[in-house]
Amino acid sequence: MIRDTLAAAVESAAAGIGLDPAAVTWTMERPARREHGDWSCNIAMASAKAAGRAPRDIAGDLVAALEQADIAHVDSVEIAGPGFVNFRLTPSWLHDVLVEVVEGGTDGYARPDVGAGTKVNIEFVSANPNGPLHAGHGRGAAYGDSVARIMERTGFDVTREFYLNDRGVQMARYAESLLARKRGEPVPKDGYGGEYVADWAAEMPDDVADAGIDAVRSWGYDRALADQREVLAAFHVHFDVWSSEQALVDSGAMDAALADLRERGHAYDADGATWLRSTEFGDDKDRPLLKSDGDPTYLLPDIAYHRDKFARGFDLLIDVWGADHHGYVPRMRAGIEALGHDPDEFEVPIVQIVRLEREGKEVRLSKRAGDIIELRDLIDEVGADVARLTYLLQSVDSQQAIDLDLVTSRSNDNPVFYVQYAHARIHSIMGKAAAAGIVRAPLADADLSVLTHEREIELLRTLSELPEVLTRAARERAPHTVTNWVRELADRFHGFYHDCYVIGDVPADLTQARLWLVDAARVGFAIGLDLLGVSAPESM
RNA sequence: GCCCUCGUAGCUCAGUCGGAUAGAGCGACCGCCUCCUAAGCGGUAGGCCACAGGUUCGAUUCCUGUCGAGGGCACCA
Numbered sequence: 256m257i258r259d260t261l262a263a264a265v266e267s268a269a270a271g272i273g274l275d276p277a278a279v280t281w282t283m284e285r286p287a288r289r290e291h292g293d294w295s296c297n298i299a300m301a302s303a304k305a306a307g308r309a310p311r312d313i314a315g316d317l318v319a320a321l322e323q324a325d326i327a328h329v330d331s332v333e334i335a336g337p338g339f340v341n342f343r344l345t346p347s348w349l350h351d352v353l354v355e356v357v358e359g360g361t362d363g364y365a366r367p368d369v370g371a372g373t374k375v376n377i378e379f380v381s382a383n384p385n386g387p388l389h390a391g392h393g394r395g396a397a398y399g400d401s402v403a404r405i406m407e408r409t410g411f412d413v414t415r416e417f418y419l420n421d422r423g424v425q426m427a428r429y430a431e432s433l434l435a436r437k438r439g440e441p442v443p444k445d446g447y448g449g450e451y452v453a454d455w456a457a458e459m460p461d462d463v464a465d466a467g468i469d470a471v472r473s474w475g476y477d478r479a480l481a482d483q484r485e486v487l488a489a490f491h492v493h494f495d496v497w498s499s500e501q502a503l504v505d506s507g508a509m510d511a512a513l514a515d516l517r518e519r520g521h522a523y524d525a526d527g528a529t530w531l532r533s534t535e536f537g538d539d540k541d542r543p544l545l546k547s548d549g550d551p552t553y554l555l556p557d558i559a560y561h562r563d564k565f566a567r568g569f570d571l572l573i574d575v576w577g578a579d580h581h582g583y584v585p586r587m588r589a590g591i592e593a594l595g596h597d598p599d600e601f602e603v604p605i606v607q608i609v610r611l612e613r614e615g616k617e618v619r620l621s622k623r624a625g626d627i628i629e630l631r632d633l634i635d636e637v638g639a640d641v642a643r644l645t646y647l648l649q650s651v652d653s654q655q656a657i658d659l660d661l662v663t664s665r666s667n668d669n670p671v672f673y674v675q676y677a678h679a680r681i682h683s684i685m686g687k688a689a690a691a692g693i694v695r696a697p698l699a700d701a702d703l704s705v706l707t708h709e710r711e712i713e714l715l716r717t718l719s720e721l722p723e724v725l726t727r728a729a730r731e732r733a734p735h736t737v738t739n740w741v742r743e744l745a746d747r748f749h750g751f752y753h754d755c756y757v758i759g760d761v762p763a764d765l766t767q768a769r770l771w772l773v774d775a776a777r778v779g780f781a782i783g784l785d786l787l788g789v790s791a792p793e794s795m
Numbered sequence: 796g797c798c799c800u801c802g803u804a805g806c807u808c809a810g811u812c813g814g815a816u817a818g819a820g821c822g823a824c825c826g827c828c829u830c831c832u833a834a835g836c837g838g839u840a841g842g843c844c845a846c847a848g849g850u851u852c853g854a855u856u857c858c859u860g861u862c863g864a865g866g867g868c869a870c871c872a
Contacts, residue, residue, distance in 0.1 A: 286815080287810095287814095287815080287816095287818090288816075290816095291815070295815090297814070300853095303852085304852095335815070336815040337814075337815070337853080339814085339815070383872070423872075424870095424871060425871065425872060428871090445871085528869090528870070539797075539868075540868090540869070542869055543869055543870055548870075551870095552870055553870095553871075553872050554869085557872090577866095578799085578865080578866050578867080579866065579867070579872090580867085580872075581799050581800075581866070581867060582798070582867035582868055583868095583872085584799080585799095586869090605800070607800065607801080607865080607866085608865075608866075648808075649808055649809080650808090650809085653808080654800085654801070654864085654865065661807090669821095669834085670821095673820085673834080673835090676832080676834050676835075677835095679834090680831080680835090683831060683832065684831050685831095687831045688831085691831095730812095735808095736809090739808095739809060739819085742819080742820085743819085746820095749836070750835095750836070750837095752831075752832095752835075753827095753833095753835065753836045753837090756830070756831065757831060758830095758831055759831070794832090795834070
């Protein structure tokens with residue numbers, strides 16, 4: 256890559272004038288402003304203190320040395336601002352990018368090895384199996400799955416996992432609520448009042464209800480899980496592993512975890528309960544593992560669960576949690592440290608809440624669920640692609656308001672259609688070319704040097720940024736940076752489409768080169784949209 | 796009271812591992828279809844990057860505090 260070429264040239268030049276490039280941290284980056292060239296290096300400023308010289312003075316020597324070196328694609332090197340060394344390149348470097356994109360294709364282009372084979376377990380959604388998924392789960396599902404896709408592409412060995420809290424008080428209340436509804440009675444206090452409970456109770460066979468609360472719970476569990484699986488499938492999210500809390504209890508894994516904690520001296524008995532000494536690991540207070548009635552709290556099975564994940568050989572555990580659970584992070588991390596693991600091996604991205612609005616007012620999409628907005632209804636209304644891209648439009652750190660009027664509108668202010676339309680135009684061009692009997696010659700025969708139009712250059716420049724974007728998206732677990740890139744690619748493509756006709760009154764060699772450029776854009780959209788879990792239509 | 800996330804253009808949001816004149820889309824206003832879909836393209840206007848200190852050659856970015864929004868604070872998950 257060009258960046259490496261330039262960095263190597265800088266290192267060599269720096270060494271040549273008596274600096275030690277390895278001793279300072281410096282960067283080779285794309286300047287924010289185009290006037291500052293194509294690539295910019297801050298090594299002169301970074302070395303100033305150690306060298307005891309003025310940054311611009313060092314930069315001057317560097318530029319002189321770099322001008323002597325014959326570096327591929329470099330048009331000029333100059334000093335700018337406080338001491339930046341800026342490189343201006345000839346368009347040829349972007350023609351090389353085009354070849355790289357087309358030859359690499361969807362599978363081969365932009366595969367930076369960030370993970371180096373790290374085994375990572377990404378646990379997300381993990382909704383309780385006692386009701387349908389809601390819009391908040393949708394954001395977590397879109398995020399978790401997209402992070403998984405990005406990490407897979409960047410050299411991580413990824414497992415997608417769903418944890419089932421199929422044990423405990425919540426499940427008991429759910430079963431009681433189902434049974435009460437089945438019998439036409441009001442749901443008990445602290446029960447589940449959503450209309451889906453009544454609907455599902457109506458579906459429940461009489462013999463299940465007659466068989467008692469355990470049978471009802473079991474039936475209700477299956478019913479809820481089937482519902483969630485169905486919606487996730489419609490959302491194009493799949494899981495490799497479904498783990499059960501109850502199974503951890505039944506297998507003795509939970510007891511083993513507690514014994515482990517005791518052995519390590521991080522668990523103790525007091526006030527009739529058993530406690531985790533989480534304060535030892537930075538938590539505010541110690542947390543109960545076993546309640547005073549002897550039943551486990553949710554924390555102990557969770558610790559056992561994470562212990563199990565590590566036992567399965569994962570180097571890194573990522574739990575995607577909703578904002579309402581963030582206070583739980585310190586004790587979970589404490590539990591992991593208590594088991595002897597490095598806290599850096601456990602990460603918890605927090606997904607902030609989602610609000611759905613119509614005409615500026617909060618809406619409740621579901622008539623059935625009462626107080627929840629079902630993911631199913633959202634998908635039914637806008638489609639899985641639109642829902643996913645919309646969720647991934649912004650960072651999960653900030654709260655999100657989804658305007659349903661906007662999202663369903665077929666207008667300029669809808670970013671989903673903007674991107675999809677750009678993609679559709681690619682196929683429109685290819686279709687026109689085929690209809691006109693134009694055959695795309697082999698890439699090796701195309702003269703890419705004719706691609707010099709500002710729009711063509713900008714389009715290629717955006718394509719060239721994808722490896723860096725993916726590196727960052729993977730490190731920061733930030734799918735929205737990919738969304739931003741895809742939007743920019745769409746922006747560049749629309750501009751190109753508008754000003755640069757591929758077919759029509761253009762020379763044959765330009766048509767050929769542009770057809771390859773269009774194909775490169777297609778590869779870019781295919782990679783980007785796939786990472787977001789969004790398919791793109793070939794026509795609209 | 797303590798902890799977490801957020802506060803950037805009228806609106807919705809990027810950017811922030813410290814860098815050169817802070818970006819996009821929408822909305823507003825002005826333009827562009829004899830030619831691959833105008834679901835598009837171009838232009839103009841619009842900012843004390845919540846506020847106050849600190850660190851630094853340099854802070855929207857890092858640290859501290861204040862204010863505001865949201866969320867969480869053992870035996871619900």
